[in-house]
Amino acid sequence: MQKVNGIGGVFFRARDPQALSAWYEEHLGVNYYDPVPWRQSEGYTVFAPFAQDTEYFGRAEQQWMINFRVDDLQAMIAQLQAAGIEVRTNPDWDSEVGKFARIHDPEGNPIELWEPNQ
Secondary structure, three states: OOOOOOOOOOOOOOOOHHHHHHHHHHHHOOOOOOOOOOOOOOOOOOOOOOOOOOOOOOOOOOOOOEEEEOOOHHHHHHHHHHOOOOOEOOHHHOEOOEEEEEEEOOOOOEEEEEEEOO
């Protein structure tokens, strides 16, 4: 059986696509595909549909949330906070699979940051 081997893209609507693309590149290093697309490091990718009434994403109208793997969550948190980006952490989010933090992009979309346990 053929299987997909990773995420090929994440597509979503934005009020200002150019500004939002620039924010993702500046703060998270995720570049748009000009001249080449962002390339992921190998690692786990979780595919997890949630119940329609979940509060995990935040706003009820939010239909998606992206989770980015990071190598050093504390360093990423410090970098984002230095840029004036609010970072939420919660000890209850950390689990046997790793540590987590949450930010929002300038349009209010939730972004989960995940440092997997080795």
